[in-house]
Amino acid sequence: MRLGPFILRRLALSIFVLFGLSILIFLIARVIPGDPARMALGPRTPVDVVEKLRQKMHLDKSLPQQYGFWLRDIITRGDLGDSLLTRRPVKQDIREFFPATLELVGLTAIFIVVFGISLGVISARYANTWVDKVVRLFSYLGIVTPAFAWAVILMLLFCFVWYLFPSYGRLTEGVIPPVTITGMYTIDSLLNGRLDLFWDAFVHLILPAIALALPPMSQAARLTRSSMADNQNKDYIASMIAYGVPSRIVSRKYLLKPSLISPLTVMGLDIAATFGYAFMVEQIFAFPGLARYGIQVMLNKDVNAIVGVVMVLGVVFIILNLTIDILVSYLDPRIRLLGRSS
Amino acid sequence: MMTEKMFTPNAIENPRVRRLDSLKKSWYKFSRNWLSLLGLVIVVIIVFLAVFAPYVAPYPQHAGKFIDFKFMNQPPSWQHLMGTDEIGRDVFSRIIFAYRSALFMAIVVLAISVPFGTLAGLIAGYYSGSWIDTVIMRVTDVFISIPPILLALSIAAVLRPTLVNTMIAVSVSWWPWYTRMTYSLASSIKNEFYVHAAEITGASKTHILFHEILPNCSSSLFTKIALDIGWVTLVGAALSFVGLGEQPPKPGLGDMISKGIERMPAQWWIALFPALAIMFLVLGFNLFGDGIRDTLSPEEG
Amino acid sequence: MSEMLLDIKNLHVWFKIYNSVLKVLNGVNFNVKFGEKVGLVGEAGCGKTTTMKALLRILPSTALIPEGDIFVRGKNILKLNSRELADLRGRGLSMIFQDPTSALNPVFTIGQQLYDIIQYSAGSSGQKVANKKNVALRALHEARLPDPERMLDSYPIQLSGGMRQRVCIAFAIATARDLLIADEPTTNLDVTIQDQVLRLIRDLVEKKGSSLILITHSLGLAREITERVYVMYAGNMIEMAATSLLFKKPLHPYTKGLLASVPRLSGGGFAEGIPGRIPDYRNPPPGCRFEPRCPYAFEPCSKAMPPYIDVGDGHQVACYLYQNRQENRKNA
Secondary structure (H helix, E strand, O other): OOHHHHHHHHHHHHHHHHHHHHHHHHHHHHHOOOOHHHHHHOOOOOHHHHHHHHHHOOOOOOHHHHHHHHHHHHHHHOOOOEOOOOOOEHHHHHHHHHHHHHHHHHHHHHHHHHHHHHHHHHHHHOOOOHHHHHHHHHHHHHHHOOHHHHHHHHHHHHHHHOOOOOOOOOOOOOOOOOOOOOOOHHHHHHHOOOHHHHHHHHHHHHHHHHHHHHHHHHHHHHHHHHHHHHHHOOHHHHHHHHOOOOHHHHHHHHHHHHHOHHHHHHHHHHHHHHHHHHHHHHHHOOOOOHHHHHHHHHHOOOHHHHHHHHHHHHHHHHHHHHHHHHHHHHHOHHHHHHOOOO | OOOOOOOOOOHHHOHHHHHHHHHHHHHHHHHOOHHHHHHHHHHHHHHHHHHOHHHHOOOHHHHOOOOOHHHOOOOOOOOOOOOEOOOOOEHHHHHHHHHHHHHHHHHHHHHHHHHHHHHHHHHHHHOOOOHHHHHHHHHHHHHHOOOHHHHHHHHHHHOOOOHHHHHHHHHHHHHHHHHHHHHHHHHHHOOOHHHHHHHHOOOOHHHHHHHHHHHHHHHHHHHHHHHHHHHHHHHHHHHHHOOOOOOOOOOOHHHHHHHHHOOOOOOOHHHHHHHHHHHHHHHHHHHHHHHHHHHHOOOOO | OOOEEEEEEEEEEEEEEOOEEEEEEEEEEEEEEOOOEEEEEOOOOOOHHHHHHHHHOOOOOOEEEEEEEEEEOOEEHHHOOHHHHHHHHHHOEEEEOOOHHHHOOOOOOHHHHHHHHHHHOOHHHOOOOOOHHHHHHHHHHHOOOOOHHHHHOOOHHHOOHHHHHHHHHHHHHOOOOOEEEEEOOOOOOOHHHHHHHHHHHHHHHHHHOOEEEEEEOOHHHHHHHOOEEEEEEOOEEEEEEEHHHHHHOOOOHHHHHHHHHOOOOOOOOOOOOOOOOOOOOOOOOOOOOOHHHOOOOOHHHHOOOOOOEEOOOOOEEOOHHHHHHHHHHHHO
C-alpha cells in the first residue's frame, strides 16, 4: 500500500471515530445533568417559560432527532450553545482560548522534538563519556519531575530570583494584541509585521512551554539514545561500514532514520498528553488557555462548554494521531506496506 | 554463548536454602548499583513517613482542621522546617500526611487496576488471534488512546470530587497499560515448550494461566508496579491540583501547590516544597523500579 | 608471499564483559591466496565470525586485539590510518552476512543503499562515480535478480529471504573487490534456494577472479565449493588441508568427530555427536582447548597449545598426536 491510500484510509477511520465521539459526548451531555432548559434559566423561572425554551431546544423530540439537530447546529453554524459560566456563546469562548493553548502546545512540541532528538543523538555519539553521563542525568531528572513542579521551579528562578521572564498572561499588561488572524499572538504579530509584539508574546510562552516540554523531551532523548545504541550493533550498520561508507554518513543517515521510529511514536503520545498537563501549567502561569477553561467548565458542570471543549480536543487528537501515523509510516516503510512493523 | 550453571553439590537441594540463596544473589546484584540503593533509601524514608505520620510529623494536628493566624505565612525556620501556609499550618507536617494519602491512593489504585488489567491481558494473550483477543484488545485500545490524566479528570469531574471517586477514576484509566503489557508477554510465552507440555498433560486453563504463564511475567510486573507508584502519585497530584482527591482540610500534594501558587513569590515555600516533595517521591520510586528491573533481568551471555 | 592476498598471523581477540574478559581468539593463523576459494568450518561459537569481523575491522568497541597481525596484500591492516582504511574497505573486501534480513537496512530502498556502496567504493579518492545506476543495475542482474529496475525502488521487507540474500551478494560484487567473505550464506534460507545461492556465489567468484572465504558449519557445503579448508575450534585453527585431502584423511580428533557426526545416506549406523561443550572463554583451558572433550587426550595436551605440525601435502594439524610425524619427516 503506497502512501496515498494509506492516508485516505486513516482519514476515513478518523472521521468515523469523530462521529462516534460526538455521539458519546452528546449522550453524556444529555443524560447527566437534569433538565438543560431549567438549568439555563435558573430555578425561579416560571414553568411555561421553561417549557417554551424546551421546545426551542428540541428537548421534546426523541433522542436521535435531538442528536440530528445538535449536529446540524454544530456543523452549519458552529453553534454549541451558551456557556453557563461565562454566559457567552461557547463558540466565542473557544475561539478566544483555543489558539492560546495551541500556541503553547505548539512551542512545547517544537522543544520536545528538536531538543529531545538532538540530546539523544549527542548522547549516543559520545556514549559513555562525560557528555553522555551529564545528558543522561539531566534527562532522568527531567523525567521524574512533573511539568507543574518544573513550572513552580522555573517561575521562582526566572521570574523572581532573576527577573528575566514575565510570570503571567499572554502579553504584558496594557499591550494591545495584534489584529486577529489566527488568534495565536505569535503568528498574528509576525503576519502583522510587528516584531515587538511577537517578542512580547514569545517571552510569555517560553517558561510554560519549557515546563511542559521537559519531561517528554527527556524521555525522547533517552529513547533516541537507547534506540541508536541498539541499532549500532546491527548487521546492516556493520555492513555499510565494511563496504567503506564513511562513518559520519552511516550515523547521520543509516543509523538515525531507523532509530527515530520509536522515539517519534512516543513523542506523539506525549504531545497528546501535554494537553492534559497544560491545564496545570496554564493555571500556574495564569495563561488564559483552553485547558484552564476546560477544567473550570468541567468542575462547574457547564455542559455546553464541556461538549465544546471535548469536541475541539477530540479533533485535535485525531489530527495529531494522523500526523504522527503519517510521519512514522514515512520513516518506516514496513508500516505502510504491511500495516504493522516487524 | 551459553552461561553454564555451576552445580555445587549438597545444600542447594533444600528449597528454603535455595530461595534464601537466590534472594542473597538478587540483593548482591541490586546493591551493586548505587542509584538503586539510593532509590531504596528514598522509598524506605517515604514509606516510613507515611506509615508513622502521626508520630513523626512535628505538628500532626495541622493536617486536619486547624487555624492559627498568629503563625501564618512564616518562612522556613527551625520551628517550622518548611514554613507555614496561609492559615498557619506547618507545611512539613502536611507534606508528611500528604505522602500518606498519596501512597494510600497508589496502593488502592494499583490493587484494583493490576489484577483486573493483568487478568484481561493474560486471557487475551493466551487466546491471541481469536475473537476474545480482538474484543479485549480493542476495548483496551480505546481506553489507552486517551491520556490517563484526561480520562481520570473526565470521570472524576462527572462524579462527586471525593477521594474514593478519584481513586476509581484513576484505576479506570490505569488498567489498560497492564493489559497491554501482559498481553504481549503472554502471547509469546504461550508458545514455549513448557506451556505446550502443560496443555498436553491436561492441565486446566486456570493452572496454565496462573502457574505457567503468569510467573514468567512477574519480573516485568514487579518492575512496572514499583515504577507506577510514582506515576500514580503524579496523576493524583495533578487531580488534587484542581480539587479532585483528598478534600480540604486534609492535605493533598497538588492541592497544596495550587494554593501556594496564589502566594507566589512572597511566600514561595508554600508551593515549592510540595513540588519538591513530589519530585522526591517520583525520583525514589523510579530509581527503585529501575533497580528492580536490572536485578530481575537475565544476565547477558 | 606476493601471491598471498590475506595472511592472519597469531591473532588474539578478547572481549571485555562487565567483570572479566572473554578470550575468544587464541592465536589464529589463516591465509588466502589470490583467486583461491577457502573454507572455514566450525561449530557455532568457535570464533569464525569474530575472525572475519577482525579482518574487516568492524569489531564492537568492547573488543581488543592484544596480539597478532593481519596482512592484506602485504600491508598490516591493524596499523592503517583512516585514509588507507577507506581505500581498503572500498576496494579490498566484502562480506555477505548470515541473516540477510538483518544485513539490509529496513527503512531504505535497495537502490539507496547500493548507490552509497558504489559511491564510496572509490575509497579515499572521493571521486564521484559516474553511472551509478548502471553499475547498480548490472550488479543486480549478475546476482540473478528479476526486474532490477523495480528492485532499486523496493524495500527489503518486500523481498523474500532468497532475494534478500541475492541482494546482499549484489552489494558485494557491485564493484571490483579482491575478497568475498560469505558467512553462512545459506543457513537461513530454504533448502531449495540454498543450492542456487551457493552456485551463484561460486560462479561470480570464478568469473571475477576474486578470492572467497566460505564460512560454514556444514561440511557438505565446504566440500562442494572450496579448494582448501580450515577447521576451527574454540578460537584456534586446528587443522588445514586441501579439501579433498581433508575429507579423505582427517587427522585431528575434532575433525574426525565432525565427519562422524554427519548422518550417512548409505551404509548403516547412527551419526555420533561429540560429547561435551565448547569451553568457557572466561577461563579457557591452558593447553589445547579441545582437550576436555578429546578421547585421545594425553599428557602434553593440557599443558600448552599444540603447534602446527606439517604432515606433508600442505596438510597441517595442531595436535600432539602427530608430533612424531613431524619429527620423522624432519629426520627422514
